[in-house]
Structure formats: C-alpha cells, structure tokens
Amino acid sequence: AQSVTQPDIHITVSEGASLELRCNYSYGATPYLFWYVQSPGQGLQLLLKYFSGDTLVQGIKGFEAEFKRSQSSFNLRKPSVHWSDAAEYFCAVGLLFSGGYNKLIFGAGTRLAVHP
Amino acid sequence: AAGVIQSPRHLIKEKRETATLKCYPIPRHDTVYWYQQGPGQDPQFLISFYEKMQSDKGSIPDRFSAQQFSDYHSELNMSSLELGDSALYFCASSSAEGAGELFFGEGSRLTVL
Numbered sequence: 001a002q003s004v005t006q007p008d009i010h011i012t013v014s015e016g017a018s019l020e021l022r023c024n025y026s027y028g029a030t031p032y033l034f035w036y037v038q039s040p041g042q043g044l045q046l047l048l049k050y051f052s053g054d055t056l057v058q059g060i061k062g063f064e065a066e067f068k069r070s071q072s073s074f075n076l077r078k079p080s081v082h083w084s085d086a087a088e089y090f091c092a093v094g095l096l097f098s099g100g101y102n103k104l105i106f107g108a109g110t111r112l113a114v115h116p
Numbered sequence: 117a118a119g120v121i122q123s124p125r126h127l128i129k130e131k132r133e134t135a136t137l138k139c140y141p142i143p144r145h146d147t148v149y150w151y152q153q154g155p156g157q158d159p160q161f162l163i164s165f166y167e168k169m170q171s172d173k174g175s176i177p178d179r180f181s182a183q184q185f186s187d188y189h190s191e192l193n194m195s196s197l198e199l200g201d202s203a204l205y206f207c208a209s210s211s212a213e214g215a216g217e218l219f220f221g222e223g224s225r226l227t228v229l
Contacts, residue, residue, distance in 0.1 A: 102216030
C-alpha cells in the first residue's frame, strides 16, 4: 500500500541555520510527490511538487527538494531558515489517475520551530 | 487569482446535531476533494467528486454524505455529530489541465461540544 513517512515529528532550528526535513515514501510506480506547509489554523499551501524530470525541484519561499528514487526519499531543504518558516510541513504522495484526478496520501507531518 | 472558498470558516455544534460545510472550487476545476484533519493529525481523504459524480471514497463515516452540484460547488453533510468529528475539514479542487495539482481551501473548523 502507498504510504508516506516523515521520521521527525518536531524539529527546532536557529534562525539562519540550514534545514532538512525528511520524507520517505512507499509506492509501486513513479511517484508524484508534494510538500505542503500549514501555519497554525490555516490551510495547506503547496511549496513544491515533483512529477518527472529534474530530480531537484525548486519551490516557493526558498525551499527545494530532491527526489532520490534509490532511497525512496523526497527531502525538503532550505539553506537559511527565517522565523516565519515556523509551521507544520506535510509530505504527500499523489496517486494520479487519468483526467488529472489525484488522491493525496499525507505523511504525519513535521512541526518546525525556529529559535531567534 | 480565485482560490477555493470554504464556508463557514468556523462552526460549533452540539452532539447529535447536523452540520453542513460548503466548498466552491476554483472556476473551471472539475474535481473536488474533501479531507478531514483531526487535532495534531495529518489530513485524511474523505471523498471526491468529478463532474458531479462521486469518483472516490475514503474513510468517510456513514453519517456523512456529500454531493457536487451543477455549478460544481460541493457540500459535506454531517449528521448525528460526535465529539470525534471535531476537526478541520479541507476542500480541494483540481483540473485535468493542472496535471493533478490540488488547490486547498483554508478549511472549515468544526467543533462539537
């Protein structure tokens, strides 16, 4: 069955430090992978997505992620974290069907705290 | 740009009452999805509609029902509410041209007392 694992429930970094959030997936075919961010009480905002092609994907807010098929991973990175990046981050795998229908399976999320 | 609109944003109900949540997808999006996110949980897929027909079903309780109308908006009806139904309910929409990208609304927070 398809699944997404985010090993880190909570991560705390200092402002200006680099960040890497881990994501591992289980899926039999070529995965469609997503990272979403959720601020407290807010909706889900798409940071970036991987469908095919270049395995290093650039997203919004200075985030990037790298797809590594051999490791079944899609880790999210940012070189320098800002206090406003404190939020919950969800990795998701999309089960893409014909007609653009996409059922997302989410990981449990990683809560990021940023120290000043 | 127009986004997915959900209403109401907040709703408080008593146990055994009924609640209805509404979702207005992005114009020209033909697929609507409903997700439920409990406190501290990841979003769980409930149900989806394509061109006004139910296209997929997830972990949606029998007490819940949903439909998509001719103007593509969707409603999630929840009856005999239980304390455990307290959650953030997200609606998302997508189109075939969007290659599977889901656009989420800001969610409707349901509190059952």
